Amino acid sequence: MRVLLALLLATSVSAAPRTFRVDYFHTGNASEERFSLDRLVIEPLDWPGNPARPVDETNLGKYLFEVRDQATNRLLYSRGFASIYGEWETTAEAKEAHRTFHESLRFPAPSQPVQVLLKKRDARNTFREIWSLAVDPRDMFVDPSSPPSPGALLPLLENGPPSEKVDLLILGDGYTAQERAKFEKDARRMVDILFTFSPFKEHKARFNVWGLVPASAQSGISRPSTGLHRRSPVGATYDAFGSERYVLTFDNEAFRDTAAFAPYDFVEILVNGNTYGGGGIFGLYGTVASDSLWAPYIFVHEFGHHFAGLADEYYTSDSAYLPSEDRAEPWEKNVTALKDPSQLKWKALLSPSTPLPTPWDKDAYEAHARQIQQRRKKIRSEQRPESEMDALFTAQRDWEEKFLGAQKQASKVGAFEGAMYEARGYYRPQVDCVMFTRDRVPFCAVCRHALTEIIDLYSEKPVRSDVPAP
Template identity: 35%
Template structure:
């Protein structure tokens, strides 16, 4: 509503600032184009009990042509049902408002650079992000927000019309997933854990050790720890005498209820710990978020809605 000074800082994985830029944004600047007077058509998929105090989620269509809009709406409903099938989203369902924005593409599908395939789509998405075959994203953020101008949104979920496995989710950025793959539903929920609440990946592979998290720095994410500064995470859920690392068990019931220091998370097999043996943030096979993630999600939902 008035001029504001905005500073953007780039930090390394030790949270040290390595670059920054400051700009003054003046809303009345004549060079700022006014968007939103003619919002992109959208359907309301789920209406919050109080639309003046809720969490607004906007779905965007990517790689859906005009004749595929019915398919897109059905995919949005599938994704919405998948998210609300999980706690704590089910318990707080009435605090969410969900719309499906009909961003029409000229061509169906998405681009696959490694195969020389480039599609003319609404958001210009593509596989092979950072040269990772399954990392599906869009870097066209202006397009994303232009399509959304004039609609109520805080969190963005982009559905890509492809049957190839892929996606990505980044906190307060967007959640993007392919809709035609058999893992569509668990992936959309997993990626929403990233984009909505900043939950970390709880998996690690021997063949893909990535030193994203320095072992002497506590991760800011609520669901993993290096034990560098564990206070305020899930220590209250752990029984006294629980060993570090906590051994895994083949008993599914015991595994579900046991909270500890399970080693292997944040793309590192050693030195980074998760709270529970399995979770939606660890595998697609797990049917729910663990207690640690549920608590983090609940805290954020209440924060947004003023409880």
């Protein structure tokens, strides 16, 4: 009887599917884009995602992909995301040249043929299909072979099975084999910092955090603006899009093949260096330089981009992106064009009696910011010590904390002009936030709400309903 019961229990629990990956090339310029298949991959590990929430209903991302059963057209899986290409096409270079970027779509391995649909927002923010690919999991060209292992998986925080938790991977780059202990120390420090911020600290039990660090032949990563080039395992580099502080990897295949050895929903690439820098792209990865004085802030700020698609709320720093011509309503949940105040996207969190737009001493803030930018450019152009940049940023932070904290509406949720790299036309929810300055402040109320929504998507079962699903 016990044997029969065990057999019944075993057959009632379906095994998790493997992780399927579509690698493809994304080519184009500012006015056109094309896609071509590179390879179909079965990753080494089972799918780590939440089986109860396969469909993304957050309406986030510049792009969206869907996986549909070919026979019935039933939606099996979907996720919104952003991409390096999606950022690059807004730069001046994209108006003059074509470029190709390697990208990937990951989803639970299907048992039957599926159609993978890639969609992009149009001028009205509606997703429109731009590419479609038929995928047969039994195709002879589906590659189940494993790439070389990057090393042992390091559990940094374990709270349960990957399918029930938000799984974050801390992926090291630019660490030699002798610096593995340094990576573990750096990674644990970043994890501890993340969970001091709301809403992460309240939901720490809903996270797993893993560490991987492939051994690098040389310590550090590339910084082309200073003539430094490194062939690090994940390919991270400063100076992305010509911005000295922007850290990305353009080697998507190396990144994906390395990360495949961990169960992950999100990835933070921890680069071994002390120069101020980082980056974050929604649904792709975040980056941070581990030894920068500002690593705690950069890590949390860039993770906000990667995790929940939060927009940059600052607007006085130099940017590689061209100004928006029409100021369409952004898809990001923490910025708005405020074309109709009665339809403010965060009106449920709006402080009572707060005027829209919400007044603040914008001119004085911008005058101070211009002075900081001039001094910053001088430090970089003369390649002066990083300690001088740290001192400048510390003085800026101290001034801004006092100045913004003294604003009449400092504690209110409203619509404060200045966001998304533009001084006019875009608005942020509160006068200060992790996404606006390097100040020692929390995420604003709107950002916290957006972050919690993603935590729920990856770790929460849907609300039960008596109404059958369509």
